[in-house]
Amino acid sequence: MLSRTADHLFWMSRYVERAENIARMLDVNNRMSLLPQKTQDVERQWRAALDTMGLLELYRLTGKPHQPSAVMHFMVLDRDNPSSIVSCLRAARENAHAVRGTLTSELWETINATWIAMRSFTAAGLEGDGASEFFEWVKFRSHLSRGVSVGTMMRDEAMHFMRLGTFLERADSTARLLDVKFHELGVSNRRDEAAEYYQWSALLHSVSAFEIYRRVYRDVITPAKVAELLVLHRDMPRSLAHCTEEVYELLLKVANQRSAETERRAGELAASLRFGRVDDVFEEGLHEYLTGFIDKVGDLGNRISNDFLVPLT
Incomplete structure (x- = not known):
């Protein structure tokens, strides 16, 4: 296999998995922030989440506080953040498109449909119960991509x-x-x-x-x-x-x-x-x-x- 093709396939899967894992981390942080606790404890949790993903310095450059809504927007919808969910799904789609002939049509359509749907999400959709529903959607689309790959490749x-x-x-x-x-x-x-x-x-x-x-x-x-x-x-x-x-x-x-x-x-x-x-x-x-x-x-x-x-x- 050509190294370029292997590279696209490798990173396509990494980005899909990364989007899912970011959704998992944000979901657990969001749930924990709903517990009765001090404001500084909530901010520390979100600061630690950014730090563990190696994004604390990049987030500081935005000048935004370590509040749940601000951090979630940065980690979900900020296209200037290379590790946001939207950036990961976009990169997965771009890598898939580069090797479209190697993928089955079902797998390509699954990854492409995920990206098309992702583009319609807005910050308003992350308010209230919308955040948990969105994270479940990301996990489901990741599971679907893996299932289609196992079932068709x-x-x-x-x-x-x-x-x-x-x-x-x-x-x-x-x-x-x-x-x-x-x-x-x-x-x-x-x-x-x-x-x-x-x-x-x-x-x-x-x-x-x-x-x-x-x-x-x-x-x-x-x-x-x-x-x-x-x-x-x-x-x-x-x-x-x-x-x-x-x-x-x-x-x-x-x-x-x-x-x-x-x-x-x-x-x-x-x-x-x-x-x-x-x-x-x-x-x-x-x-x-x-x-x-x-x-x-x-x-x-x-x-x-x-x-x-x-x-x-």
């Missing part, structure tokens, strides 16, 4: 690069979401039991893991078990362990003469999660562990670009 290199982009992006996003939310919801910041339960359950809902948590642990929600589920549980679709295992397996399928070191690093990372223990993670420090993981995922992304795609400049 051949299991060839095109599909492998699409899935590679999806799982690499998902691993990075889950780690970032887990990091910022554990900082916000840490034991030292506990309030009352009801609020604490709502906050942890909102985090699990944000990664579609609430029902899975109940099935696996059949117990009250505790920080250590949430971390174990989202970091080390291989059967959890959005866990770090599952995502890195998928990345490693996909790299083996598209391997070339230059990718041996990339495969080794991906396999090493997947193995460390497969055989890791949550006690060791907390002994190192969850923030330090997740920061190191994000750096390793970033390194894998750069290596994949150099080995298979159009090298980053």
Whole structure:
């Protein structure tokens, strides 16, 4: 496969996944901001969300306050923000259009229809219950895109690069979401039991893991078990362990003469999660562990670009 084609497929999937993950993070932040709390606590939550996505400095340049409505507009509709949902869906559509002949007509139409519908959304649609409905729509369109790709695309290199982009992006996003939310919801910041339960359950809902948590642990929600589920549980679709295992397996399928070191690093990372223990993670420090993981995922992304795609400049 031509590196240019692989590059478009890889980034098409990454941008669709990124739009979904941003919607998930904004949704959980929006829900938490509705809890009774001080104004400065709400602003801190939204500032932390921007920081975890690496957008805090860019947002400061806008001069807007860290209020829910302002941050949501920046993260949803601001076309000058390259990581806003509208920018991600536009980039996904542009990448899909560049390789339209490689995609099935059903997949192209799904991605194109998502972008057409996205252009009609306005700031007024994010008010009240509209925000939650919009975030659900973004997640649904992302699910639909993946479902159509699985149901209509051949299991060839095109599909492998699409899935590679999806799982690499998902691993990075889950780690970032887990990091910022554990900082916000840490034991030292506990309030009352009801609020604490709502906050942890909102985090699990944000990664579609609430029902899975109940099935696996059949117990009250505790920080250590949430971390174990989202970091080390291989059967959890959005866990770090599952995502890195998928990345490693996909790299083996598209391997070339230059990718041996990339495969080794991906396999090493997947193995460390497969055989890791949550006690060791907390002994190192969850923030330090997740920061190191994000750096390793970033390194894998750069290596994949150099080995298979159009090298980053």
